[in-house]
Amino acid sequence: MPFLRGSLAFQRFSVTGFEAERFGDEHIEILSKHAAGKFQTASEENVSVGFLGGEHLFDQDFDHSKNLINEAIHFSARFDTNQIPSAYRAAWLQMELAGIAKDSETGVVTKAQRKEAKEAVEQRCETEAATGKYRKMQSFPMLWDYANELLYFGGSVGTAGRHCLDLVERAFGVELRHWSAGSLAEQWGIDNELYGEVDDLQPVSFVSGQTMGSHKWSNEHSQSPDFLGNEFLMWLWWTLENQTDTLTLADDSKVTVMLAKTLSLECPLGESGKESISAESPVKLPEAMQAIRSGKLPRKAGMTIVRDDRQFDLTLQAESFGISGAKIHLEDDEEFDDDDRIDAIRQLSETMDLMFETFLGRRTGKDWKKDLKAISGWLGEPKQNQRKAA
Template sequence: MGFFAGRVTCLRFKVNGPAPRQFDDEHLARLSDHQAGRQRIASADGVETGWTAGEHILDTDFGFEKNIINDTLNFELRVDTEKLPGDLLRAYTAVELKALSKDNPSGFASARQKREAKEIARQRLEQEAKDGRYRKRKCVPVLWDRQTNEVLFGATSLTQVDRLTSLFEQTFGHELECVTAGRRAYQLAELHSLTRSVDDAAPSAFVPNASPDIAWIADDSSRDFIGNEFLLWLWYYTDIESDTLKLLDGSEVTLMLARTLNLECPRGQTGHETITHEGPTRLPEARRAIQSGKLPRKVGLTLVRNSDQYELTLHAETLGVGGAKLPPPDEGADARGKLDDRANQLRELVQTLDLLYDAFGQKRFSGAWQAELEGMQKWLKRGERNAA
């Protein structure tokens, strides 16, 4: 069910409000009040949203055993979209048009008849649609962790984010704030009194004549470009320094960039490229791309911390996690114990990514960054032969 089986994909959201003392009947009742299928009036774009309990697309039976696991509240966002089939609309229109124009002396349909035929066809389809035959339903898992007071949303695309945040606020009375690269950098910088440095941050010039603007960052106040710099720094660190990094809590993480790499020109001029390989950063074409000024937008990572291994894809600007493979649960545990263990593994994954990002932030927003940047600039200038 949702985050408790298979690979994990998610965006993170901060709940703007106090964490619940515990999840209880009140939370389940609120989910039930806003369950999928209860809404009778669709939004302006014809889309209906509601919560489901997670077992299947029609499950609205919320309960403790199913939806409250190890200090987390688990449910799903269902999005119902009415989409009238275009091919059937055209067929109905043709049938109606033939009937309307059969007695025309010219043998051709008039403009008025064409409009009338199309309107009749649409009304026929809308009448048929009332029984739900043309409704498309999609569920996306949601997990609210009481310990961190964060919500994980099972997607990396921002397509359904507005629907999630709107319905969550209607249901629980709290706004959600997406934890993007810039926002998380600021939150972590507060721990080290470095928030001023985040406010003052501008894109780093890794190569000569680097663009001062990032094409995919439309908002001048956004600091989400820090996520692109983070992924490039991981590449540099593992290539020059070590594959192991000491973290703030005293633990160590061993990391490898693997499987996939997506790079894009920050000027929006030379396009993007996606490289799929066991070690994509070792390929000459990947190095030529960053030497030309392209920045990573997505990279595959293998992380090992506290003897647990995680495989995932990390998106730069949103810090969204794609297809994360978590360590297997304890085989000796019962079914409930395995679910509890899975919740802990999710927390460990999020904590590992935070600690890794914080290790970069402590360099990026301190006096040590200038020396680190110069090291990265020299690294990028090296020829392929020296880099191998």
């Protein structure tokens, strides 16, 4: 079962409207009622979505002992399509038209004959779709954490993912909200009576003389300040390089952080493109510093974090706050069952949120101007050194 084995990759969604006091047999019944593969047609436009037990692509078995673990419910959703490729449809139509033209005395296909050819193609599509050979399936693992009202979704939120999330909402009567950097910041503002301060935040430029507007990758359909995810990674980078590699979090615990393995940067103005760097410590490479000094911002960063003696390796996507390639490090003699695994996922999620909240406290506080000035000075150090040398 994906969330219980191997590396982790997920987006998070807050869950509201769930009225049960705990997960129970009635929720297993809901999963079974909406199992994948129960509702299919032979139509070439057929799209269906259903739940899976989580073991594999055809697992339609749901069980209390298998799916309910440590106040969480683990399952998958499968998105099926049964569509004839457009290239096939176009080829079949050309073949029909060629046959008609060949049998015609004039070699010209009339409007009525073209209509007949299209109808013949539609009929062929229905026949071909009925065979099932064009059916494609995608599965997405999910872990619904009751205690923290979070749904961990193991996939990207594209068309197929949205269909699966919509099924969760309809089947369980809940509302899901993507837990992006911006929505996390807004909720933090509400919880700390600082929503107005968060709402007033605008993207900043860390490079002196650069004017900053909306980032070119901003989601035009979202009002959430997801740009704070990019600024968080920049602030974290500066903090680790110039101050400390250990942050004190809001709960007084400490986390040690190292940026490692991978780093993706992009110009928020769309003027100088993208850059991806893979190395043991990419932030130490000159091309990484050159990129941020030219105005690029981090969009994805690999990191190692250690909190409460538990180490995680992961890659964080700045705007969505999605996590990929996450590994939980275990001691050689450590016993680690499914309950422990879910607790570790909760710890990883909580740690990332607390790190981000530490940044938000600085970003909305009186010390932000000082931090911003220091970061700009750090990025401008080479020019200053050149002037001193001259």
